[in-house]
Amino acid sequence: MNEVEWYAVAPPCSHEEFLAAVRVYARDAVTHHSLSVAVSDLEWSVSTRAKRRAGVLRYRDDTPLEIRLAWRLFENQGWHAVASTVRHELAHAHLVAEHGDASHGPRFQRLADRLNTATHCQRFTPPEWWVVCTDCEHRLPRYRESRLVRNPGEYACGRCGGRLTVHTAD
The missing domain is CATH 3.30.2010.10 (Metalloproteases ("zincins"), catalytic domain)
Known part of the structure; x- marks a missing residue:
């Protein structure tokens, strides 16, 4: 123990x-x-x-x-x-x-x-939504219905500039 x-x-x-x-x-x-x-x-x-x-x-x-x-x-x-x-x-x-x-x-x-501890925590609650880039497939977890979740077309992927879509997490 x-x-x-x-x-x-x-x-x-x-x-x-x-x-x-x-x-x-x-x-x-x-x-x-x-x-x-x-x-x-x-x-x-x-x-x-x-x-x-x-x-x-x-x-x-x-x-x-x-x-x-x-x-x-x-x-x-x-x-x-x-x-x-x-x-x-x-x-x-x-x-x-x-x-x-x-x-x-x-x-x-x-x-x-x-102290044998991490510097950042692992995800412990599943997100409500995933914002996904249609080009590079980068995925962003989202826990609140933010402006990005409501209007993904107003934003571009921060990695490649691609179009973003929103998927409900299962």
């Missing part, structure tokens, strides 16, 4: 149970990796709306304030994906506090490697 599994929770559980496990895991991850993050000073919350972003760090004046995690990530990919996202957001919190840097730049990439 690896360290992540000690903290594992699984659906169905309440947001409160989920966040309790997340806080305990985060506190131990901070200690284990010597991060300068006060887990108890952070607000932890769940987003039931997020479809593309697994987690987000909110901060002000180089002070980490909140980490919000996507409930759909937990439902669709489970605890291991959440634990990786927690480490990812803790890396941001550490770098914001230490260097005022919230980017995914070289410093973040080195820390993400040390």
Whole structure:
């Protein structure tokens, strides 16, 4: 059993149970990796709306304030994906506090490697639409009925300049 599994929770559980496990895991991850993050000073919350972003760090004046995690990530990919996202957001919190840097730049990439977490998340919710180039077949996932989805003829492919069409995701 690896360290992540000690903290594992699984659906169905309440947001409160989920966040309790997340806080305990985060506190131990901070200690284990010597991060300068006060887990108890952070607000932890769940987003039931997020479809593309697994987690987000909110901060002000180089002070980490909140980490919000996507409930759909937990439902669709489970605890291991959440634990990786927690480490990812803790890396941001550490770098914001230490260097005022919230980017995914070289410093973040080195820390993400040390924390064994990805620099960007995999898709965890299927898109509602795919915008597809008729020439190069490049596909863009879309989660909202944006102007591009409603009027693809007003736009051209950013890769080849080709015509775009919209397909409902199945």
